[in-house]
Amino acid sequence: MKTSLGTSLVMHTLVLSWALLSLSAPASFEVAPVDALPVDIVPVESITQTQKGEQNAPKTEKPAPKETKNQKVVENAENAGDNDIDLKNPPTPAKRPVETEVAAAPPKVEKPLPNPTNENNQVKDIAPEETVEKPQEVAALPQPKPEITPPTPKPEPQPEPKPVEKQAEEIPLPDAAPIPAARPKPEPPKPQEAKPAEKPAEQKPDAKAAEKTPDKKVSDKKQEVAKAASSQQSDFNADEIATMLNKQEAAGGGAKRSTEVASRGDKKTIGVGLSxxxxxxxxxxxxxxxxxxxxxxxxxxxxxxxxxxxxxxxxxxxxxxxxxxxxxxxxxxxxxxxxxxxxxxxxxxxxxxxxxxxxxxxxxxxxxxxxxxxxxx
Amino acid sequence: MEHADLAAAASSVSLWSLFMQAGLIVKLVMIGLIGASVWTWAIVIDKYMTFAKAKRQFDQFEQVFWSGQSLEELYRTLAERQNSGLAAIFVAAMREWKKSFERGARSPIGLQMRIDRAMDVTIARESETYEARLPSLATIGSAGPFIGLFGTVVGIMTSFQAIAGSKSTNLAVVAPGIAEALLATAIGLVAAIPAVMAYNKFMGDAGKLSSRMEGFADEFSAILSRQIDEKLQPRQAAQ
Missing domain, CATH: 3.30.1150.10 (Fusion Protein Consisting Of Minor Coat Protein, Glycine Rich Linker, Tola, And A His Tag; Chain: A; Domain 2)
Structure with missing residues (x-):
């Protein structure tokens, strides 16, 4: 028994020492280093409730941004301006108004598109037909205009573009610039009835442009059609991106309306309630x-x-x-x-x-x- | 900083540091279980050698016994030795036979009974030596895991208390204590599993050996009974 006890002891010492030496520390799992992400808690009031004034306006007790000409209310707008899309960058006046606007016209010709279908193939088929007809239509435009205007009050989208366009005609060029930017998303889902109504409103300045560019438009139109189709389907707002990228036209400006006389404000006022x-x-x-x-x-x-x-x-x-x-x-x-x-x-x-x-x-x-x-x- | 701490914590999960980190009770449990494991293997080695030797001796003795050699002669050679197993049974029976005949036994039945008793006692003593210490294997086998579990429970309790004190549930804080506690169960299982297996094997072996001894005792008893009849017949005739 002694010998076997000794053997057992020796065996255990050997096994334990081997275990202690070779099984020392299991390799720790690989963990991808995660950088701490700094998080700031910003109350939304600081954005939504801030009273913005006009820097160059005289001081008054209450700050107010410049009065906007476009008084159509846009929901959830945060930045004061005439735009129909709420953009954060300040409005920039157009540098070269006339010719560039003509160049920018093609997108508007898109309206005669008869079908609002999502498929691009159909659109391609239709596009050439329209372009062929285009010049004729454009030439005839002034005449149909009065005829079509009566139905205009019926469709909903009409009131949106119209006041803008009218302003555009009245006001000197820099102010007219935001017009294309003002064209809102509602376009793609518009029913077919709405299209003729819009035509007269928007094509007035386009009449020349349409005549000038009969062939080029085909390709332009296709692109525009594709854009319209894609913007119908996804949240991606192509119009907004386009307005931001466009350096030729006036861009930027918010959509929050102001009815007050522009003033700089006496003190910084953030209309934030108590937390x-x-x-x-x-x-x-x-x-x-x-x-x-x-x-x-x-x-x-x-x-x-x-x-x-x-x-x-x-x-x-x-x-x-x-x-x-x-x-x-x-x-x-x-x-x-x-x-x-x-x-x-x-x-x-x-x-x-x-x-x-x-x-x-x-x-x-x-x-x-x-x-x-x-x-x- | 934090990475370094984690690395340090991870490197301290080696077996030795786990053992050293453990509390007193857990340490005692682990040491006890390691001792139990040592004892288990000592018994296993001992029994293995004992049974192998016993089997060899049984074979040798049976060979000699059935070789036709004179039993008197065999008894004389074996009587001086320290015998075990079949030889011990043979010697015990022969001694009883001798004593009875030297003093002039009268009843063959009484003689037969005495010889059988002597052989039974020897068988019981021999199989007792074969089965000695096997119960401790059974005890280790059944209690080892529980003892290890006890160590684990105590270790986890203390490590939870420590975690509560550290006010952090970081895995680097929680894991070492639990790993250390689980080590106790691991050692318990390491001790218990061989013990159970060895117990079952050696109990079977001991059963085989004792049945073999009984078989031999029966055979030898038959031989002796025949001898008694043959030896007593002339005496009764002479009377």
Whole structure:
């Protein structure tokens, strides 16, 4: 037994030492190094609520961008301008207006396309036919124009291009430049009826152009047709890209409309409301001073709304409006009065950022809502 | 910085550092299991040699026994030696036979019974030596994994406490403690698996040897019984 115990011991020592030496550290897995990605949290208010003024305009109390001529409202526009597509780059006036506009005309001739189908093959077939007819149509254009104008009010898309075009005629060239850029996306999905209506509006300046370039247009048109087809199908906005790339025409400018006289503004005003944290801080100050009589029935259904005017120091100006809703009458009154007391006790309100005082959403008028869970009971 | 830390953490997952990082209880468990493994293999080697030797001796003895040699002579050569197995049974039976005849046994049945008893006792003693220490193999085989699991559970508990203290759930923090704890189970299995296999094998071998001894005892008892009859017949006739 001793010999076998010795043998076993020796064997184990050998195996263990081998394991310790050769099985030291398993190769660690390959991990691709990941660079830390810096993330900034940018409140959207800083973009959507910023009041932009005009740099060269005289100072006034409230900043306002230059009045826009195009008053058609574009949703979610952030940058002031006459454009129909909201672009961030500032408007650039066209440098060479006349000839370049003629060159830029071909895209508009695209309208006579009869079928809005997505397939390119069909479009190719049709394109040559149209081009053949084109010159005739163009020559005849002035005559059909009055005939077709009556139906114009019916189709929806019509009002969009028309005012723009009219302005273009009236205003000196640099201003007329944004017209092509203004041509919006709605074009591709337009029904066939809409096309004749648009023609007269847009082809007025094109009449010459159409005559001048009878053959070249064929290829141009094909490209344009392809573009239109592709823009129908995907989110990719070819028009927007085109307007941004186009250096010949006036491009850029936002689509946010302004009706006010341009002014530079007295101080930097960002119409940003208080953040949730700041509102919470104010609520906390009021809650700290809250003493509500215990044992009120139906407190759980009461909601309180406070509307209070404040001065820059956080003092209450005038009489705050405290409205309680829901719950029994007595409870509501008790909650209202305790809220008012708490509000006066906690004045002046602290921790309010001075830069957010001004503006529509600023805390010059503070509106707070309390629900039962927030009453300091 | 972080990469360096991770690399350092990864390199410290070697077996030795795992062992050294472990807590006291886990260390004790691991050492105990390694000891159990050593003991298991000691028994395995011992039993292997014992059984091989026993088998050889059985074969040799049977060869000599059935070779037609005089049993008296065989007894005389074997009596002085330290015998085991079949030889021990033979010697025990022969000794009883001799004693009985030297003092003049009267009843053949009583003699037969005494010889059988003597052989039974020897068989029991021999098979006891063959099966000695096999129960400890069985114990290691069944308890080893549990002991290892105990070490693992304790190790994981302590490492979770440590993780809670470090306030980080980074894998580099979590993994070493768990790997270290799992090492205890690994050692338990390493000790237990050979123990179970060896136990089954050696129990079978011991059963074979004891059945062989019983078979020999029966045969020898038959031979002796014939001898008794032959030797007692003339005496009874003389009386």
């Amino acid at each position: 949730a944290t700041e509102i919470d801080s104010v609520k906390g100050q009021i809650q700290g001073n809250w003493s509500l009589v215990a044992g009120l029935t139906g407190v759980q259904e009461v909601r309180v709304r406070i509307r209070v005017e404040l001065d820059q120091a956080g003092n209450i100006v005038g009489q705050p409006e405290v409205t309680a809703t829901g719950g029994p009458e007595g409870t509501r009154r008790a909650v209202e009065s305790s809220t008012r007391r708490a509000l006066f006790k906690s004045a002046p309100l602290k921790n309010l950022p001075p830069e957010k005082y001004e503006g529509e959403k600023g805390w010059n008028v503070l509106v707070l809502n309390f629900d039962p869970s927030e009453f300091a009971l």
